[in-house]
Amino acid sequence: MVGKEKLKEVVLSNQEFISNQVRDMIKRENIRLPEKLNKVIILYGVRRSGKTFVLFDLFKRYKDTSLYIDFE
Secondary structure (H helix, E strand, O other): OHHHHHHHHHHHHHHHHHHHHOOOOOOOOOOOOOOOOOOOOOOOOOOOOOHHHHHHHHHHHOHHHOOOOOOO
């Protein structure tokens, strides 16, 4: 059961970090995601292009239905 507790800790830590520490994000243009797809969406691109901050923005906008896990 240690695995479940560790995963819960990681999820809560990521939620807290995004909610409290990530500020002043630049809104990205021309990024459109399906409204009601009910599937996993993969966001990919070149290094340092802003993918993580797009995900942070999505997490903040859809906090009740989003889950962000950083496995680093």
